[in-house]
Amino acid sequence: MATILAIETSCDETAVAIVRDRSVLSSIVASQIAIHQRYGGVVPEVASRQHLEAINPCLDKSLVEAGVGWSAIDGVAATVAPGLVGALLVGVSAAKALAVVRNLPFLGVHHLEGHIYASYLSAPDLQPPFLSLLVSGGHTSAICVRGCGDYETLGTTRDDAAGEAFDKVARLLKLGYPGGPAIDRQARSGNPDAFAFPEGKVSRPGGGYYQYDFSFSGLKTAVGRKVASLVETEPTLPIADLAASFQATVARTLTARTVACALNSGLDAIAVGGGVAANSYLRQQMQRAAREKGLRVFFPPLHLCTDNAAMIGCAAADHYERGHRSPLTLGVSSRLPLSQVMSLYAEAPIPAGID
Ligand code: KG4
Ligand code: ZN
Numbered sequence: 289m290a291t292i293l294a295i296e297t298s299c300d301e302t303a304v305a306i307v308r309d310r311s312v313l314s315s316i317v318a319s320q321i322a323i324h325q326r327y328g329g330v331v332p333e334v335a336s337r338q339h340l341e342a343i344n345p346c347l348d349k350s351l352v353e354a355g356v357g358w359s360a361i362d363g364v365a366a367t368v369a370p371g372l373v374g375a376l377l378v379g380v381s382a383a384k385a386l387a388v389v390r391n392l393p394f395l396g397v398h399h400l401e402g403h404i405y406a407s408y409l410s411a412p413d414l415q416p417p418f419l420s421l422l423v424s425g426g427h428t429s430a431i432c433v434r435g436c437g438d439y440e441t442l443g444t445t446r447d448d449a450a451g452e453a454f455d456k457v458a459r460l461l462k463l464g465y466p467g468g469p470a471i472d473r474q475a476r477s478g479n480p481d482a483f484a485f486p487e488g489k490v491s492r493p494g495g496g497y498y499q500y501d502f503s504f505s506g507l508k509t510a511v512g513r514k515v516a517s518l519v520e521t522e523p524t525l526p527i528a529d530l531a532a533s534f535q536a537t538v539a540r541t542l543t544a545r546t547v548a549c550a551l552n553s554g555l556d557a558i559a560v561g562g563g564v565a566a567n568s569y570l571r572q573q574m575q576r577a578a579r580e581k582g583l584r585v586f587f588p589p590l591h592l593c594t595d596n597a598a599m600i601g602c603a604a605a606d607h608y609e610r611g612h613r614s615p616l617t618l619g620v621s622s623r624l625p626l627s628q629v630m631s632l633y634a635e636a637p638i639p640a641g642i643d
Pocket of ligand 1: 299423424425426427450451452454455466467468469472562563564565566567568593594595
């Protein structure tokens, strides 16, 4: 049983957790949302500075809450990719320094692998193979999970990520940042059938569509056009109906393509992860569609959908048990593909400082 101290600083949450295999001993998340709200989105330089201020208090708190000392820790892990480079560097530098000072192994973790492992934290009996739908602010992918470090991306977005679409549409509707929870709240009192928005499809050269790929930028533009025309004719914008109709279109697209992908790939379980997995309408739709087709579906609790370090620690614990270690020369990367996750444990890693 490996006990890992894990750090996550890839975007706007400073998070530290202590995880023993698949159980969470402590999970501290210092959110920067209130600071970035002023700017309507994450400002990378501000995020890095906030991580610097928050990291030491979060580290102290994680040990106190877990009720363990350093002698109980087997390894130190940090998210190394993908993410904001300056933000990643804060967590990775702290993790490497602790590993050196405490004479412990260091493990770099891929952020998306972390989101996949959030499913194991909430469903410890979940076994590969299964289909993971990762829907976050930066990513939208349907991934066949075959085992630790063994992933095949079967579908992905060709433009905006699902969370990015939520954030952009929320900005159009003047609902503030982050957009996902605001749209989710507004949509509760709206009619999902009030407006018909297009489900973005990705054309295949020579005809037809890529069945499991996503495209959300056209949907965002369609909502923008509808808002522009309503402003001309209506005294007040039907915000709740617009939010509900947009959200229903995203949920319908994600659900239909993910269920088809699982069925056609012979996978009987779907595990959804990432911030958009917190969406109440998506949770309902996916559960209903999966039940109809005899598929099992797993959603982590809300605090494990959005960014946290417990999921990073859980992934690191699995790699640790398999003997995987990262060299201290491992760098950070803004966009390492998930298929290259095992390069984080190779002898010749991503050179430090290279994006
Ligand atoms: O996984 P995450 O915390 O960070 C990234 O790795 O990107 O995801 C953040 C994204 C944001 O775009 C946010 O608007 C979205 O997740 N989100 C939601 C909800 N809660 C967070 N989207 C839809 N409905 C929600 N309830
Ligand atoms: Zn994330």
